Amino acid sequence: MTGISIFFTVLFYLASIVFIVGMARKIYQYWVTPAPLKIPTAPTPLTKTGVYMRMAREVTLFESLFKSNKWTWLFGWMFHIGLFLVLIRHIRYFWPGEIPEIFLLTQPFKYAAFAMVIGLVGLIGRRIFVERVRYISAPSDYLMLLMLLIIGVSGVVMTFTTNHTDVVMVKDFASGLITFNWADMPTEIQWVIHLLMVIVLIAIFPISKLLHVPGIFFSPTRNQVDDARRRRHISPWALEQEANNDEKLGQTLGKDNN
Amino acid sequence: MADEYEVPELPTYIEIPDINEGIMDGEGPFKSSEEFQAPLGFPGEKVENWKEKAIDKMADLKSKYRSVQVFLDMCVKCGACTDKCHYFLGTSDPKNMPVARQDLFRSVYRRYFTFSGKYFPKLVGAKELDDEMLDDWYNYYHQCSQCRRCSVFCPYGIDTAEISMAAREVLDVVGVGQKYCNQILGKAVTVGNNLGLPEPALRDTLVDLEEEVEEDTGVPIKYPLDQKGSEILLVTPSADFFAEPHIDGLIGYGKVFHQDGVTWTLSSYASEAANFGMFIGSYDVMRKAALRIRKAALDLEVSRIIVGECGHAWRVAYSFWNTLSGVGSGASDEFALKLQNQLDSRYPQPQHIIEYTYNLIQEGKIEFDKSENDHRTVTFHDSCNVARATNMGGIPNGQFILPREVIKSVCNNYVDMERGTIMESTFCCGGGGGLLTDDLMEIRIKGAMPRMQALKEVEKSDGVDTLAAICAICKSQFTKVLPKFDFDPYMIVSVHQLVSDAIVLEKPEGSDSEVEESTEVTEE
Numbered sequence: 026m027t028g029i030s031i032f033f034t035v036l037f038y039l040a041s042i043v044f045i046v047g048m049a050r051k052i053y054q055y056w057v058t059p060a061p062l063k064i065p066t067a068p069t070p071l072t073k074t075g076v077y078m079r080m081a082r083e084v085t086l087f088e089s090l091f092k093s094n095k096w097t098w099l100f101g102w103m104f105h106i107g108l109f110l111v112l113i114r115h116i117r118y119f120w121p122g123e124i125p126e127i128f129l130l131t132q133p134f135k136y137a138a139f140a141m142v143i144g145l146v147g148l149i150g151r152r153i154f155v156e157r158v159r160y161i162s163a164p165s166d167y168l169m170l171l172m173l174l175i176i177g178v179s180g181v182v183m184t185f186t187t188n189h190t191d192v193v194m195v196k197d198f199a200s201g202l203i204t205f206n207w208a209d210m211p212t213e214i215q216w217v218i219h220l221l222m223v224i225v226l227i228a229i230f231p232i233s234k235l236l237h238v239p240g241i242f243f244s245p246t247r248n249q250v251d252d253a254r255r256r257r258h259i260s261p262w263a264l265e266q267e268a269n270n271d272e273k274l275g276q277t278l279g280k281d282n283n
Numbered sequence: 284m285a286d287e288y289e290v291p292e293l294p295t296y297i298e299i300p301d302i303n304e305g306i307m308d309g310e311g312p313f314k315s316s317e318e319f320q321a322p323l324g325f326p327g328e329k330v331e332n333w334k335e336k337a338i339d340k341m342a343d344l345k346s347k348y349r350s351v352q353v354f355l356d357m358c359v360k361c362g363a364c365t366d367k368c369h370y371f372l373g374t375s376d377p378k379n380m381p382v383a384r385q386d387l388f389r390s391v392y393r394r395y396f397t398f399s400g401k402y403f404p405k406l407v408g409a410k411e412l413d414d415e416m417l418d419d420w421y422n423y424y425h426q427c428s429q430c431r432r433c434s435v436f437c438p439y440g441i442d443t444a445e446i447s448m449a450a451r452e453v454l455d456v457v458g459v460g461q462k463y464c465n466q467i468l469g470k471a472v473t474v475g476n477n478l479g480l481p482e483p484a485l486r487d488t489l490v491d492l493e494e495e496v497e498e499d500t501g502v503p504i505k506y507p508l509d510q511k512g513s514e515i516l517l518v519t520p521s522a523d524f525f526a527e528p529h530i531d532g533l534i535g536y537g538k539v540f541h542q543d544g545v546t547w548t549l550s551s552y553a554s555e556a557a558n559f560g561m562f563i564g565s566y567d568v569m570r571k572a573a574l575r576i577r578k579a580a581l582d583l584e585v586s587r588i589i590v591g592e593c594g595h596a597w598r599v600a601y602s603f604w605n606t607l608s609g610v611g612s613g614a615s616d617e618f619a620l621k622l623q624n625q626l627d628s629r630y631p632q633p634q635h636i637i638e639y640t641y642n643l644i645q646e647g648k649i650e651f652d653k654s655e656n657d658h659r660t661v662t663f664h665d666s667c668n669v670a671r672a673t674n675m676g677g678i679p680n681g682q683f684i685l686p687r688e689v690i691k692s693v694c695n696n697y698v699d700m701e702r703g704t705i706m707e708s709t710f711c712c713g714g715g716g717g718l719l720t721d722d723l724m725e726i727r728i729k730g731a732m733p734r735m736q737a738l739k740e741v742e743k744s745d746g747v748d749t750l751a752a753i754c755a756i757c758k759s760q761f762t763k764v765l766p767k768f769d770f771d772p773y774m775i776v777s778v779h780q781l782v783s784d785a786i787v788l789e790k791p792e793g794s795d796s797e798v799e800e801s802t803e804v805t806e807e
């Protein structure tokens with residue numbers, strides 16, 4: 026194997042470990058941190074099914090964002106749906122050997138890359154030119170969009186221009202990562218950059234705002250059923266506090282007249 | 284005093300302002316002192332090791348509240364919420380944009396609790412917690428009415444109210460409390476209501492009220508206090524006992540109860556529905572206040588608990604009581620079980636007075652002479668806490684439907700304000716979340732602008748001259764700010780004032796008015 030292939034193979038595994046361990050820790054943290062009070066935001070679902078529907082609409086259609094700001098919605102949705110389709114299409118590279126026929130259907134998904142790139146350009150533009158959004162942006166917010174844009178553009182370059190890379194080699198390399206059957210990767214600059222950015226993004230996932238991906242499923246204003254009167258909702262710490270604290274509460278928080 | 288502030292002009296539609304950094308910088312509201320801090324268990328002044336204590340408290344809060352932890356992590360700075368806060372629209376101070384308000388807290392969280400913030404603070408906008416930052420917290424977290432409008436529009440439901448409650452709790456713990464809220468809470472958890480009205484004063488007021496109403500209507504309507512064995516315990520904001528226009532709402536509740544023929548009572552021990560514990564973010568204080576109501580319900584042996592017109596009170600009652608004190612179903616401690624046995628399970632517990640009146644209307648148990656309200660054209664202001672954090676009637680969006688149905692049953696002329704400013708998108712009155720104090724008058728006036736703008740539009744297009752609300756804070760706030768925007772301060776009414784004006788009361792036999800009526804009939 027070439028030095029650069031070894032380097033990226035190692036880097037890929039390191040990033041993956043950071044990703045898996047980091048995400049597991051974060052998700053565990055969200056899981057065990059109780060939401061002590063019922064705080065769903067209107068329009069609230071009154072049943073569990075309602076919550077599933079609401080969540081489904083949020084993650085597939087970005088319902089709240091649509092209500093909020095049509096341009097941000099348009100660019101944001103284009104980017105996310107584009108990324109999603111492109112990712113599905115990428116399965117072929119990681120699949121060891123012949124891909125099942127069904128994946129041939131994903132061939133046209135390559136055009137989704139344009140949606141992704143256009144969306145990203147829109148989002149960057151908004152961040153730079155809308156004063157309010159510029160005010161709340163930190164350098165990392167621009168960098169992250171930039172990285173995604175580089176990933177998108179380098180992908181487009183490899184797919185739609187004559188600057189192709191050796192797809193067979195990419196597939197051997199990528200599927201080799203999965204099967205621990207390591208292989209050399211191509212060395213064209215567009216490919217190397219593409220890969221590097223992806224690896225960085227994977228690594229920073231659990232320590233950045235990319236946590237919105239698992240986070241939304243834990244968002245109490247979105248995932249709670251509005252049934253407080255019918256069902257008692259109480260957190261373990263509050264129950265414990267109730268058991269131990271009642272007397273203390275009486276002593277510390279003012280004295281009753283009665 | 285308020286006149287010295289520049290009152291925003293009302294545009295025909297709301298434009299998103301250009302940002303003006305630092306325009307609402309300041310000291311914030313009056314600070315609390317030992318006298319008001321101590322009864323709540325908070326230090327009287329900024330403690331020596333405040334920074335350490337604040338960071339500890341942040342760690343504690345984010346481990347107790349999933350909302351805080353998740354919201355701090357997942358904001359993507361998309362900016363969708365930036366133009367949703369009435370305080371930003373009214374002041375143009377960028378720190379009043381919801382995400383920027385959260386960032387005051389988030390930047391500190393990042394600095395002390397995250398890898399990227401510890402090692403690359405500049406890159407991710409992480410900041411030290413210093414005196415300046417704490418001052419900013421105090422100032423800008425008291426320019427948030429915890430109305431949750433931002434949460435509706437955030438793609439992840441990030442609720443700035445949760446962050447502002449957390450920040451206020453941290454401030455309280457290090458001894459930098461707000462006078463207004465903490466002084467009131469002291470009275471609420473000792474005397475039983477926010478005004479500090481003791482039982483005799485309350486009794487006098489109610490006796491006066493009975494006389495007044497009987498004089499007015501010829502019907503001996505009772506406003507009972509501490510009547511053991513009544514069917515219904517009414518818990519209402521104490522403003523209803525004294526303030527205008529609140530008291531006309533209280534008169535209305537009494538008339539409705541009277542027509543239904545139920546026995547009901549107020550409690551002197553729990554004479555307050557409002558619960559400012561929520562505003563300061565303290566679970567303990569909030570619970571303490573809520574427990575008084577449970578105790579009153581047990582002592583008075585009532586079978587139903589009904590809550591009067593108050594926004595955040597209804598949030599606490601509807602969404603939190605069952606959690607805090609087991610009013611509702613499912614709690615298992617001794618008192619809660621006793622209460623569950625005692626309360627009538629055919630009704631939701633607690634119930635809102637609007638739900639109660641609405642049901643009576645549906646059942647045809649009360650009648651109205653709608654023409655009594657013909658001199659008015661009414662619009663309804665959805666109070667944020669009712670609109671965004673509760674439900675009524677157990678039907679989807681019931682909290683928007685029921686009050687409107689009640690209003691439409693009692694008056695002929697009803698118009699809604701623009702859709703983007705009502706229901707779940709309602710604009711706050713500008714005085715919620717513990718901001719209803721004179722030392723915050725500037726932000727109250729400026730924050731009222733978006734609501735006033737929508738009101739101006741229906742005034743122009745439909746001649747609206749009455750603004751109905753079901754929240755004590757909204758009513759007080761509007762009374763103050765309406766005249767600033769060239770409205771009649773008396774145009775704000777309780778929904779139950781409209782009910783009160785139109786309800787047809789059964790007169791007792793042989794009374795004067797009965798005779799008058801019969802003569803009228805013979806004349807015809």
Ligand code: SF4
Pocket residue numbers: 357358359360361362363364365381382436437438439440441
């Ligand atoms: S809408 Fe939500 S995610 Fe977007 S900036 Fe505001 S708080 Fe952050």
Ligand code: SF4
Pocket residue numbers: 367368369370379380381384426427428429430431432433434442443444447
């Ligand atoms: S909760 Fe209301 S007042 Fe507070 S930031 Fe959000 S919109 Fe503004």
